[in-house]
Amino acid sequence: MEKNKKLVEAITSMDVDFAQWYTDIVKKAELIEYSLVKGAVILRPYGYAIWENIQGYLDRKFKETGHENVYMPMLIPESLLQKEKDHVVGFAPEVAWVTHGGEEKLQERLCIRPTSETLFCEHFSNIIQSYNDLPKKYNQWCSVIRWEKTTRPFLRTSEFLWQEGHTIHETAEEAQEETIRMLNVYADTLRDLLAIPVVKGRKTDKEKFAGAEATYTIEALMHDGKALQSGTSHNFGQGFAEAFGIRFTGRDGKLQHVHQTSWGLSTRVIGAIIMVHGDDSGLILPPRVAPTQLVIIPVAHHKEGVLEKAEELRQKISAYARVKVDATDKKPGWKFSEYEMKGVPLRLEVGPKDIENNQVVLVRRDTREKMFVNMDDLETVIPRLLDEIHDALLAKATERMHTMTSVATTPEEMREAADHKPGFIKAMWCGELKCEEEIKEVYGLSSRCMPFEQEKVADHCICCGKETDTLVYWGKAY
Amino acid sequence: MEKNKKLVEAITSMDVDFAQWYTDIVKKAELIEYSLVKGAVILRPYGYAIWENIQGYLDRKFKETGHENVYMPMLIPESLLQKEKDHVVGFAPEVAWVTHGGEEKLQERLCIRPTSETLFCEHFSNIIQSYNDLPKKYNQWCSVIRWEKTTRPFLRTSEFLWQEGHTIHETAEEAQEETIRMLNVYADTLRDLLAIPVVKGRKTDKEKFAGAEATYTIEALMHDGKALQSGTSHNFGQGFAEAFGIRFTGRDGKLQHVHQTSWGLSTRVIGAIIMVHGDDSGLILPPRVAPTQLVIIPVAHHKEGVLEKAEELRQKISAYARVKVDATDKKPGWKFSEYEMKGVPLRLEVGPKDIENNQVVLVRRDTREKMFVNMDDLETVIPRLLDEIHDALLAKATERMHTMTSVATTPEEMREAADHKPGFIKAMWCGELKCEEEIKEVYGLSSRCMPFEQEKVADHCICCGKETDTLVYWGKAY
The missing domain is CATH 3.40.50.800 (Anticodon-binding domain)
Known part of the structure; x- marks a missing residue:
């Protein structure tokens, strides 16, 4: 392991090598240090203090909106992970498996939580009896593990800190309201605390959370024109409730399944702070989140x-x-x-x-x-x-996001934008997975979201030409 | 899994069955719920809110005394765990082993942290160069796993939440000061926040932390006369520093090893709150830690x-x-x-x-x-x-601790106390492991601590009769 270099050395310029510039900052601003386990990092006092400020701010917002904190165990029995079919397919390939406790081989493997839906579902099914018990609006602060192949500090690490909200409701309307409410809490927090503007929207089915009915996202734009998914909120409908038997006696006396949401935001947003505000002299912290102002x-x-x-x-x-x-x-x-x-x-x-x-x-x-x-x-x-300073940083980032958002109405414009205009690309999409996959393959662009603020920049799908009303933000992403 | 019973049912009286009384309270006051993984519990909103209050209070104390929070990865490579010989012997039998990441078998097993000394040592060895870099006074809030055979909510669970402080210093004196300072922070917190009186003292070598030079403890007395170790603070001397090569250039220009401490307090103290203050109608929360006052x-x-x-x-x-x-x-x-x-x-x-x-x-x-x-x-x-109410609870608990502390100066008195006087027993000890083990075997008593407030209740070891000045608190313990 390399000893820390002295700070006086200059860092790589972001125009020369953006990735190296980023790595230089996280190390030299003493935010993180690498650990012996590949892809896991140490959050040093300065990096952790930024997270504490984010955590304090969000925790107040969660409590103001009626949420309570709980703590679930970190280990999930394999059979529990497998209860919801889409969920297990999405997460099983990237979990860490515990096979031995002390000297003993376990009868059933346990995975370290990559996310805790299955644990919350199991718990909810044990504590809910009637509509009087609803809603339950829980949040958990913890670390999770996802066995990633390629990792970068804050953006993608095998272990990261986050919060995960899990709520259950009597009606579909309440669950949908909750899903959007928490997405807005995230968007407002990025704007008011981190001085980062975002695009709010819904993920396509291809990009949604494993097991969700609908996933909503806030997407921020980095200095290099790449998008960063910075927080997501999911409406599960009754899918998990059916798989886990989370039922209650309704006002009509009949047994029914709850409507469920989950939402999460992680230390990843510290990566966004760096890549939205930083410059060639290092980090620029928005005052409200800065450990030292x-x-x-x-x-x-x-x-x-x-x-x-x-x-x-x-x-x-x-x-x-x-x-x-x-x-x-x-x-x-x-x-x-x-x-x-x-x-x-x-x-x-x-x-x-x-x-x-x-x-x-x-x-x-x-x-x-x-x-x-x-x-x-x-x-x-x-x-x-x-x-x-907060306002100036937000204004500058907002201006940049607008400047770096282009429109494509023809395949030629899409080509031009994909190759020469880093940033978001607004283009229409028919809703077919086939076209979404083709756009990924041909242009190297993934769908970031179907924005809440829809515009009709054209009448036809950029890929197949079919008529459509749906605008999508496309981009290259972290 | 059993559905929650309604609260109106009475709980078991503590005089009838203390263990059942305890279990009834943790469930019916909705502090915890059992999970599917044996020995791991769910901290429900009411239980977690108590922990949040303890956490908030302690975190302020830590910061006031110059500590910074950090976050280390939760996985420890087997080779790292083995670097300090006593430490690995103490912890290896009770760790959970991760052997697979996703579909892949790992080249080296990783254990989930049972405590993080090895990770902090490795990190310290990478960031310390000269006396200018000292002291480093770090703390971490996290959960740890110890694969326990017999578990009870809060008192002994396979996973629990805690904080672990880790500090390194230039001199032995500073490390010793830090060790005692943090023990006092714990004792003051139990008194001022939880209304729980404690005995402060040093652990015998048999009972000290694996790898420590000296372990200090605060011992509280439960309603049933059993002791609960409620917080510990360790002086490592230079043992870990030598094993991990944590060296710095001193004021004399010579390379030397740091002097190190660690200290921890966990959700276990919630068990102490229950068993010190509770009665047959349920929990009695000291006002300063009560989520609802x-x-x-x-x-x-x-x-x-x-x-x-x-x-x-x-x-x-x-x-x-x-x-x-x-x-x-x-x-x-x-x-x-x-x-x-x-x-x-x-x-x-x-x-x-x-x-x-x-x-x-x-x-x-x-x-x-x-x-x-x-x-x-x-x-x-x-x-x-x-x-x-706070003062009354503290006074009552203090009075009870005094009433339930007896003195034994002869083997007959020790027999009588062990069998008929639940609580602490003060008796002299020669310092030999052999006698300590014999007392455990013959009377079923473990040494709780050598109290800071020494008294000479007799001239001779209660076991072998050798002359001695050392008073020990003995007891049955959780």
Whole structure:
């Protein structure tokens, strides 16, 4: 295993090699470290702190919308995994199997959860009797394992942290409402916390979750024009309920099956933060999710009073922002690079001259704008700047997503877009799997979603020419 | 799998069958449900909410004492587990082995973490270069698996949730300070959050953690006189550092090994809450850890204005206490039993007569004391009562622990205490493994700890009669 390199080394430019740029950032911003198990990574304090902020924000939203947290065991008996036919086909090829407990060979293999539908279903079937017991709206924070062949930190790892919501309802309408409500919670969280715009829509049958009736998704666009599925919400209808016998006595006195949903969001969104906002100096963190929102760098810190002033400022600022002082002996320029690499939204420099003038220097990470600010104004300026940075990042990303979304109405335009216009491609589709597969094969594009905001950019399927009303976002994806 | 029984059924009395009383509570207070995998349980919303409160409290304490959260992979390669000799002997017999990933047989078996020392050691060895990099003070929230033969909810399950702290330091003194600091954090948390008194002390070599130089423990006493090890803190010295090559360049320019600690506390303490405070009506939750601190029961709730008043009270009270209204159609008496079973510290009854008199009825779960309180006084009365309940529970548990602690100075007294005095037994010990094993065999008592508060209850080892200064707490344990 390679020892950590010093931060002062520059990272690869994203224009030279986007994949290497990404890998450089996750390592040099100290978000992750590789582990001995292929495809599994260590979330270091800085990377985990970002996840804690996402988790805290989402957990509040989940509770506000009436959800309760629970914890299911991580091991699933093979026979339980097999109860829902589509589900087992989708997941069995990528699970890790436990065959021995201590010295003993197990009578039945157990898999480590790749997702917990089967466990929730089994539990629901044991605790539900009548409509009075409904709805049950549960969420779980945990890690899951999917044995992936090709892995990349945050985007695709054999183990990852996530939350999975699982709910059961009396009626189909309630289940559908829940499915869309939680998709909106995800979209709003990406916008309001991570400053990331998304396209909301429904997945095609080919791309939907194994066992779902309908899967909804939020799709974000990365700097390199590739799409990243950033959160999904599934309506299961009564499929799992039938397979697992989750029945209740309804208001009409008759036994019936529940209507069910599940929805999940993972550490993958940290990959989105990097690839939507980052630049060649490193990470750029949206202020609301940044573990440190402002770093104080004392200049000429051996001079009398400088460190004391830095500490005094830290205490005051800590009332309204997450702040730290870097009082180490490293050179200021070195520190500047380090916190740029780590994407800290604001840098505050304070030295003997500044103290004399009762001012500090503030530098924005996103625009590198440098401001002289009176110390007495910090309380109003810093919170305002943090909001401005959030808005600017969101505006920039939204602008880029629009610029990088093209329209194709003919096969020639599709060819041109696929080869020369990285980003989303809007094109009509007839709804046939055959055409979806052909588009994948011919253009290398997968369907990202059928957006909620439908437009009729043409009358005919881009592939077979059949008449259709359905617009699809296509793209290359992580 | 048995369907949930209705709560109205009485539970087994603790005097009749303590084990059954315990099992009845964990099921009927809806803390857990059994799963299909033997020994693994489902933490239901009410049980998980208790854990969330413990987690939130401890996490703040960890951060206040300078710790950062990280996340390590859950799978450990067999060769890594084997690097520290004592550690592998202690844990290998009880780990779950993953042998297949998807369809493929793995080249090397991986175990699901029973604890993560080996992973942290490997990581530390990759990120540490000089004394400037020290200390590293990490914590991890996760679940672990230990393949136990006999299991009981919370007390011993094949999977459980916990936190594990892992720190490395420049000097032996710092590591020892950290070890004791975190033991004190645990003891203070049990006292201040869970209203549980503990004995703090050091484990004998026989009982220490596999691979540790010294293990410290907090031992709590359950209602039935059995001890429960409720949290442990280990000083590893340089043992793991040598096995894993965790070295740094010191201030003297020489390469040396770090000094290391680890410490853990798990959902096991929920078992302690049940067995320290509970009674024959169910759970009694200390207010600070209770998911609901006060439940409002509208009486004659179909009468005009009652539900509105209940909701108005809920809103006001929510500013200073965790409160809910039970507005269901169940009979008040049934609701009283339900919230008694769930151990909600305070019940507030409000009906038409009360509204007329601008008063409510408050009932304490612990003493069943009933009070008429003017509505305008609730804001001062409720917070005060919650504190009083905490103090009363702690005082009662402390009193019981003292009453149930006896002294043995001769083998006859030891016999008498072991057979007829449930609880801790204080007796002197020479320090020899042989005597410790003999005491286990002859009296069925294990050494709980060598308490920090040493007393000289006798001059000689209770077993061999050799002169000694060492007092040990002995007991039967979960």
